[in-house]
Amino acid sequence: MSEKSGRKRSSPKAASSKRPDQRSDPKPVRYKIRRKIPAPSLHKPEANGRFNDEQVSIPFVLARGVSREAQPFLKWVGGKAQLLAQFDEFFPTEITRYFEPFSGGGAVFFHLKHRFPKMKAFLRDINPELINTYLAVRDFPHELMRRLDEHAAEFKTKGDDYFYFVRAQHHLTGDDRKIVERAARMIFLNKTCFNGLWRVNARDEFNVPVGSNKNPGLYNEENILAASRALDGVDLVVQDFRKTLNQTRPGDFAYVDPPYYPVSATASFTSYAKEDFGEGEQRELHAVFAEAARRGARLMLSNSDTPFIRKLYRDFQIHTVQARRAINCDGSKRGHVNEVVVTNLTNE
Numbered sequence: 411m412s413e414k415s416g417r418k419r420s421s422p423k424a425a426s427s428k429r430p431d432q433r434s435d436p437k438p439v440r441y442k443i444r445r446k447i448p449a450p451s452l453h454k455p456e457a458n459g460r461f462n463d464e465q466v467s468i469p470f471v472l473a474r475g476v477s478r479e480a481q482p483f484l485k486w487v488g489g490k491a492q493l494l495a496q497f498d499e500f501f502p503t504e505i506t507r508y509f510e511p512f513s514g515g516g517a518v519f520f521h522l523k524h525r526f527p528k529m530k531a532f533l534r535d536i537n538p539e540l541i542n543t544y545l546a547v548r549d550f551p552h553e554l555m556r557r558l559d560e561h562a563a564e565f566k567t568k569g570d571d572y573f574y575f576v577r578a579q580h581h582l583t584g585d586d587r588k589i590v591e592r593a594a595r596m597i598f599l600n601k602t603c604f605n606g607l608w609r610v611n612a613r614d615e616f617n618v619p620v621g622s623n624k625n626p627g628l629y630n631e632e633n634i635l636a637a638s639r640a641l642d643g644v645d646l647v648v649q650d651f652r653k654t655l656n657q658t659r660p661g662d663f664a665y666v667d668p669p670y671y672p673v674s675a676t677a678s679f680t681s682y683a684k685e686d687f688g689e690g691e692q693r694e695l696h697a698v699f700a701e702a703a704r705r706g707a708r709l710m711l712s713n714s715d716t717p718f719i720r721k722l723y724r725d726f727q728i729h730t731v732q733a734r735r736a737i738n739c740d741g742s743k744r745g746h747v748n749e750v751v752v753t754n755l756t757n758e
């Protein structure tokens with residue numbers, strides 16, 4: 411990222427007062443949260459009107475000279491892109507080291523990396539295919555896009571048979587070429603399967619059927635290149651959340667977005683990985699979260715707005731945000747639901 415050319419200014423949006431859907435609960439609040447986070451760096455041409463080398467290599471340089479932030483390149487259940495405007499209220503005003511124990515589609519990482527280009531990020535997830543795909547986007551973006559073009563062409567001519575042929579190639583491992591091969595498989599399946607789900611069986615094999623869109627866009631070139639730049643220098647590891655939160659130090663910031671605790675017995679999707687994420691995991695997460703807070707890490711966690719979660723995190727600040735989510739089991743009907751944001755952020 412262009413750290414040298416960056417010039418910070420405060421965000422006009424950040425100065426606005428809270429909307430009703432962002433209000434903290436009417437509970438005693440122990441700390442005030444600062445509302446401003448720095449706006450993205452500006453990338454302006456040199457005096458001769460040209461961009462310097464570093465600036466030229468930045469994707470998404472817009473006409474007015476502001477670089478746009480990368481977006482998630484996968485569809486991911488529970489993605490946070492729609493909540494970022496509400497989350498801006500809660501993010502710290504500076505971040506040096508950033509941890510995301512449940513990275514998923516990475517919407518929060520891309521958002522924060524754009525605002526804090528110098529932050530050192532540690533992205534973790536239990537899903538090895540997902541972390542491999544981040545690696546491929548970071549290190550081999552052009553090879554990856556070439557392979558995706560081949561998948562797109564084959565899918566166009568062979569249709570569903572090709573989807574199931576690619577789906578059957580489980581457990582590809584090995585050299586650099588395999589990194590690209592696995593990542594291209596994941597993006598292809600994610601964009602062509604039913605509802606963009608990533609669901610695996612007990613053998614860790616992807617098992618979602620083909621979707622109805624027979625000509626989906628598999629990627630956006632500018633966005634892949636922007637994501638690749640954003641991921642430059644990012645530490646990517648397949649890792650369980652317990653270990654990740656235990657690695658945080660005083661002053662680090664972690665955004666914690668676990669599979670949500672179900673609002674009802676049948677409502678929520680928690681099968682991202684072959685291990686289930688139930689009440690026991692939620693309690694263990696609370697324990698490592700509380701321990702990291704005690705050591706001085708700055709923390710923010712999302713979860714469903716349920717009595718169980720509110721009780722578990724009763725010693726922290728609990729705020730409410732509104733998300734647009736699928737409200738029936740086949741995902742075809744959407745409505746607004748409350749979700750909680752738990753923080754221990756102090757006034758900086």
Ligand SMILES: C[S@@+](CC[C@H](N)C(=O)[O-])C[C@H]1O[C@@H](n2cnc3c(N)ncnc32)[C@H](O)[C@@H]1O
Pocket residue numbers: 486487488489490491511512513514515516517518534535536537649650651652667668669670682683687
């Ligand atoms: C709610 S999603 C994260 C969504 C993400 N923040 C986004 O914007 O797309 C939860 C993620 O937790 C991961 N996960 C599930 N169990 C885990 C565990 N024990 N340790 C680490 N990650 C886990 C899943 O693979 C999934 O990517």
